[in-house]
Amino acid sequence: MSVQIDPANADQLRAWDTGEGVFWAEEADLFEHALHRYDEALLRQAGIQDGDRVLDVGCGTGSVTEAAVRLAGSGTALGVDLSSPMLAIAALSAAGSENLAYVQADAQVHPFADGEFDVVLSRTGTMFFADQVAAFKNLRRATRPGGRLALLSWRSAAENEWFLSLTTALRAGRELPSPPPGAPGPFSQADPSAVAEVLTEAGFAKPGFEALDEPMYFGPDVPAAEQFVLGVLGWLLVGLDDETRTRALEALRADLEAHQTAGGVAYASSAWLIGSRAV
Numbered sequence: 588m589s590v591q592i593d594p595a596n597a598d599q600l601r602a603w604d605t606g607e608g609v610f611w612a613e614e615a616d617l618f619e620h621a622l623h624r625y626d627e628a629l630l631r632q633a634g635i636q637d638g639d640r641v642l643d644v645g646c647g648t649g650s651v652t653e654a655a656v657r658l659a660g661s662g663t664a665l666g667v668d669l670s671s672p673m674l675a676i677a678a679l680s681a682a683g684s685e686n687l688a689y690v691q692a693d694a695q696v697h698p699f700a701d702g703e704f705d706v707v708l709s710r711t712g713t714m715f716f717a718d719q720v721a722a723f724k725n726l727r728r729a730t731r732p733g734g735r736l737a738l739l740s741w742r743s744a745a746e747n748e749w750f751l752s753l754t755t756a757l758r759a760g761r762e763l764p765s766p767p768p769g770a771p772g773p774f775s776q777a778d779p780s781a782v783a784e785v786l787t788e789a790g791f792a793k794p795g796f797e798a799l800d801e802p803m804y805f806g807p808d809v810p811a812a813e814q815f816v817l818g819v820l821g822w823l824l825v826g827l828d829d830e831t832r833t834r835a836l837e838a839l840r841a842d843l844e845a846h847q848t849a850g851g852v853a854y855a856s857s858a859w860l861i862g863s864r865a866v
């Protein structure tokens with residue numbers, strides 16, 4: 588854990604570099620499949636051209652970084668992430684490639700060279716910064732003037748059936764506190780006006796927002812999906828007595844069964860495709 592971070596991102600480093608990140612690395616195929624329906628739109632927004640130098644922020648296990656480097660042709664792609672187990676998976680397919688690289692780094696403070704990138708993109712990797720303005724200032728500094736920014740970020744929890752439905756099952760009737768608006772987490776970029784304020788303060792042009800809705804895949808069948816969901820949301824069961832825990836798991840299984848489709852277990856999800864340029 589010698590990576591240079593903003594101390595305020597220490598909890599995120601702990602989560603992504605150990606427990607949660609290890610689980611994501613073990614289930615890399617499932618996680619990549621869960622979100623891949625958004626890739627075409629994200630890559631379209633990124634507008635990568637031959638020769639571009641691309642940065643993938645919070646690249647995880649790297650499928651988007653790989654797609655980016657293919658589009659960049661003679662250019663390059665760099666994936667940065669806090670999670671060494673996820674980067675280890677990403678690096679497996681980068682072996683031998685001269686124009687694809689991965690670095691364990693906190694994108695909020697990493698000393699990128701000024702104007703090092705033509706394109707900065709991220710698939711659900713920019714919602715966890717403790718200080719959004721500082722992080723996007725750092726990313727702006729790393730982008731050449733006129734360079735493109737393309738982000739995929741979740742819309743609100745209320746607009747994401749997968750989150751609402753699964754957490755309702757697992758909370759077993761308990762009221763759970765919601766994080767304050769903007770706090771680091773999956774829904775911290777749900778409010779377009781707040782995101783626009785952050786990006787313009789950081790030196791990006793007024794961003795555009797396109798609402799996207801796609802099914803999110805949780806696995807081929809209920810047992811696989813249950814294991815996947817408990818790896819991500821199992822913390823909701825911590826501290827429950829046996830009876831409540833059994834009730835929560837039954838509710839989860841019933842919910843997963845109700846979402847079994849011919850193509851696997853799938854829930855509705857909704858995201859913002861955010862596009863801007865460095866000014």
Ligand SMILES: C[S@@+](CC[C@H](N)C(=O)[O-])C[C@H]1O[C@@H](n2cnc3c(N)ncnc32)[C@H](O)[C@@H]1O
Pocket residue numbers: 596599603608618619622644645646647648649651667668669670673692693694695709710711712713715716
């Ligand atoms: C929801 S995952 C998305 C991973 C990947 N982009 C994907 O779509 O599969 C969020 C990722 O952001 C990374 N992350 C969170 N905070 C970060 C930071 N400050 N700097 C770099 N990466 C960060 C996490 O380690 C994690 O891999």
